[in-house]
Amino acid sequence: MTTQDRKxxxxxxxxxxxxxxxxRLILSDGLLSLTMARVAKACDYATGTLYQHFLSKEDLLLAxxxxxxxxxxxxFCRAADFTGTARDRMFALSVAxxxxxxxxxxxxxxxxxxxxxxxWAATSPPRRQAALExxxxxxxxxxxxxxxxxxxxxxxxxxxxxxDLGVGPWTLCLGMHTLVHxxxxxxxxxxNRPYGLLLQHIEFLxxxxxxxxxxxxxxxxxVAGKVEWLCSEVFSDACDREGIDKLLAMLAA
Amino acid sequence: MTTQDRKxxxxxxxxxxxxxxxxRLILSDGLLSLTMARVAKACDYATGTLYQHFLSKEDLLLAxxxxxxxxxxxxFCRAADFTGTARDRMFALSVAxxxxxxxxxxxxxxxxxxxxxxxWAATSPPRRQAALExxxxxxxxxxxxxxxxxxxxxxxxxxxxxxDLGVGPWTLCLGMHTLVHxxxxxxxxxxNRPYGLLLQHIEFLxxxxxxxxxxxxxxxxxVAGKVEWLCSEVFSDACDREGIDKLLAMLAA
DNA sequence: TCATTTTTTGAATAGCGTTCAAAATACGCA
DNA sequence: TGCGTATTTTGAACGCTATTCAAAAAATGA
Numbered sequence: 001m002t003t004q005d006r007k008x009x010x011x012x013x014x015x016x017x018x019x020x021x022x023x024r025l026i027l028s029d030g031l032l033s034l035t036m037a038r039v040a041k042a043c044d045y046a047t048g049t050l051y052q053h054f055l056s057k058e059d060l061l062l063a064x065x066x067x068x069x070x071x072x073x074x075x076f077c078r079a080a081d082f083t084g085t086a087r088d089r090m091f092a093l094s095v096a097x098x099x100x101x102x103x104x105x106x107x108x109x110x111x112x113x114x115x116x117x118x119x120w121a122a123t124s125p126p127r128r129q130a131a132l133e134x135x136x137x138x139x140x141x142x143x144x145x146x147x148x149x150x151x152x153x154x155x156x157x158x159x160x161x162x163x164d165l166g167v168g169p170w171t172l173c174l175g176m177h178t179l180v181h182x183x184x185x186x187x188x189x190x191x192n193r194p195y196g197l198l199l200q201h202i203e204f205l206x207x208x209x210x211x212x213x214x215x216x217x218x219x220x221x222x223v224a225g226k227v228e229w230l231c232s233e234v235f236s237d238a239c240d241r242e243g244i245d246k247l248l249a250m251l252a253a
Numbered sequence: 254m255t256t257q258d259r260k261x262x263x264x265x266x267x268x269x270x271x272x273x274x275x276x277r278l279i280l281s282d283g284l285l286s287l288t289m290a291r292v293a294k295a296c297d298y299a300t301g302t303l304y305q306h307f308l309s310k311e312d313l314l315l316a317x318x319x320x321x322x323x324x325x326x327x328x329f330c331r332a333a334d335f336t337g338t339a340r341d342r343m344f345a346l347s348v349a350x351x352x353x354x355x356x357x358x359x360x361x362x363x364x365x366x367x368x369x370x371x372x373w374a375a376t377s378p379p380r381r382q383a384a385l386e387x388x389x390x391x392x393x394x395x396x397x398x399x400x401x402x403x404x405x406x407x408x409x410x411x412x413x414x415x416x417d418l419g420v421g422p423w424t425l426c427l428g429m430h431t432l433v434h435x436x437x438x439x440x441x442x443x444x445n446r447p448y449g450l451l452l453q454h455i456e457f458l459x460x461x462x463x464x465x466x467x468x469x470x471x472x473x474x475x476v477a478g479k480v481e482w483l484c485s486e487v488f489s490d491a492c493d494r495e496g497i498d499k500l501l502a503m504l505a506a
Numbered sequence: 507t508c509a510t511t512t513t514t515t516g517a518a519t520a521g522c523g524t525t526c527a528a529a530a531t532a533c534g535c536a
Numbered sequence: 537t538g539c540g541t542a543t544t545t546t547g548a549a550c551g552c553t554a555t556t557c558a559a560a561a562a563a564t565g566a
Contacts (some may be wrong), residue, residue: 003564031371035553046515048556057554110371115435116366118284132441139442158471160453163444167432168454172421175428179420182368188385189392191416200413201421205454208461218411256533289523299546301525310523 015053017043019064026064027106028061031113036060036186058114058122063113066131068107072100073137073229075238080141082234085151087211090169093142094202097173098195101180102247110178142166154212168205172198199223224251254474268306270296270315277503280359284366289313311367311375318367319384325353326390328491333394335487339402340464343422346395347455348483350426352492354433355500361430395419407465421458425451449478449504452476477504 021042025034036057040047054060059218079092101108113119118130146162149155157165179186186194216221231244236245239247274295278287289310292298307313331347354361366372373381399415402408410418429451432439441448456471468475485496492500 030392032374036555037553047554048308048515049513051555052513053254055357068368083272111368112365113371117362117434117436118366120436121283121285128437130423132438135387160450163442164450167444167447167450168425168457171425171428171454172453174431175424175426178368178427179424179432181370183370183373184381185368189416191420194420196418197413197417198424201458204461205458206461208457208459290520300523301546302544305544306525 001107011053014043014045015063018053019067020051020058022060022064023068026110031110052233055124055127056122058119059124059127061110061119061233062114062123062131065107065110066127066134068104069134070111071104072097072107073134075100075235076138076141078234079230080145080239085213086152086154087168087206087213090142090145090149090166090206090211091202091226092200092230093138093145094169094173094199095227095238096235097177098227098250099231099235099243099247101177102250103238103243109181112178123215134234139163142170147212156210165209168209169202172205193220193253196220196223199227199251216246220251224248227251259428264306267298268316271303271313272320275313275317276321279363279391283409284363286312301318301493308377308380309375311372312377312380313382314372315367315376315380318360318363319380319387321357321391322387324357325350325360326387327389328353328488331487331491332483333398338466339398339405339407340459340468342464343395343398343402343419343459343464344455344479345483345487346391346398347422347426347452347487348480350430351452351480351503352484352488352496352500354448355503356491356496364433365431365434392416395423402464409463418462419428421462422455425454425458446473446506448503449473449476452480452504473504477501 018039022034022039025038025042034057036050037047039052039060041087042098052059054063075096076093079096080089082089082092084092114123143162143166146166150157150162150165155165178192179191180194186192191197200218200220200223203223207214207218228244228248231239231247264326269291275287275292278291287310289303290300292313293303307316328349329346332349333342335342335345337345367376389480396415396419399408399419403410403415403418408418429447433447439445444450449482453471453473453476456468456476459473460467481497481501484492484500
């Protein structure tokens with residue numbers, strides 16, 4: 001039995017090595033020039049060994065994307081678990097997403113590619129399952145925040161279920177990430193500071209849902225102040241002074 | 254000169270043939286199994302001839318995506334140009350997008366793929382330019398609707414420029430399309446009727462922007478009624494009874 | 507120590523995008 | 537109409553990559 005355990009551990013470690021290496025190669029040379037042979041060679045293994053871990057190249061990319069989003073989930077959970085009004089916590093979820101985008105910009109490019117029909121279809125069912133389950137905690141937090149707001153009387157439910165009410169901010173974030181990564185699009189239309197606008201629109205949307213306490217000042221300055229406060233309050237260990245400045249710069253320009 | 258003209262016309266016609274055929278092949282066999290050789294063969298041309306039109310396979314896909322979105326732009330313009338309050342017209346833009354999604358569901362799958370970094374980078378600059386310019390009319394409409402709302406005093410601008418205020422609905426729509434096409438995701442999280450929720454959240458967001466006249470009833474029934482009204486009022490020639498029913502079914506389930 | 511099982515290897519395979527020299531065609535001019 | 541030239545088309549050949557699999561190597565355990 002102990003032999004089995006050791007083998008399993010070694011196997012998992014090797015998978016980590018493959019994924020780390022793939023990530024490094026993507027960062028240095030881009031997604032385009034990533035090949036299975038290169039990943040294997042960079043780890044001093046034969047190409048065939050990679051296929052002991054991944055059904056296909058797409059399967060590897062999905063695994064990498066899932067693993068990278070663990071950090072996102074962790075920021076998300078921190079945002080959801082701090083003590084504050086449900087509304088502040090919901091807002092903090094979006095801030096977590098923007099913070100993650102500033103810390104790990106390559107994740108959304110990869111995720112966008114991986115969720116493409118052509119790529120998704122070439123992945124293995126277990127990895128797909130793992131990808132969905134990996135983001136389950138984020139969904140749970142959204143649900144529970146909405147639930148609390150409704151039971152506290154801060155948010156009228158209008159007959160909608162928890163996640164149906166939470167899908168708005170989720171969709172806003174996702175859409176903005178997509179816009180940001182469509183190269184040249186925002187500059188063509190002269191839309192600057194997309195993530196600053198995102199957070200302002202989150203506030204607008206929450207106001208429109210009549211989510212109390214309503215925010216009367218939705219200026220970019222006020223949003224920036226709130227973000228700075230959240231960073232020191234909630235994300236302090238994930239975000240030093242330099243990280244905060246980088247985030248604020250992203251919101252402003 | 255007339256010979257040149259004829260040649261240009263024939264060249265354009267052949268490009269249409271290639272794109273029509275590619276679309277047909279994608280519809281019948283999927284994006285995965287589309288190959289340049291197959292497209293050429295299906296049109297009784299040699300593979301090399303395709304490359305007189307398209308720099309690469311990605312270039313062809315981008316051209317196809319751009320051409321398909323012409324229909325979307327046309328629905329958009331119709332929505333923007335009808336006589337009504339600025340707010341109704343802004344809402345109509347989202348309805349146009351949902352209507353387009355019901356009429357041409359494959360477009361967003363393709364667009365999502367094409368705007369991926371890996372694909373986008375392999376397209377030719379002129380086609381990229383054409384893709385951006387093709388959606389310019391949609392942006393112009395958004396800008397002008399926001400502008401009218403602000404000058405009419407229906408919408409406080411809060412120091413934001415026209416498109417900065419219009420980017421919210423845009424982002425909501427885009428994010429929801431993305432969610433819908435991430436296979437298995439919405440069903441995993443038990444989110445039904447995504448497009449119905451989208452339109453409700455558009456109303457919430459516009460309310461949150463304090464865009465007058467405010468809509469007090471944001472129930473799915475009320476939204477459905479408004480959609481039906483818009484269909485007969487604005488989209489009547491793009492949408493017969495069958496089309497309306499299909500759209501309403503999409504909103505309800 | 508050695509027979510057996512498991513794992514790794516990397517050359518071979520297959521398929522696709524892309525190119526380009528040769529062939530075919532179109533063109534304009536006498 | 538016939539002919540030399542320019543243009544266009546062709547499809548086999550090339551290069552690259554994902555994937556496979558038979559042979560080699562390593563690990564196992566009696």
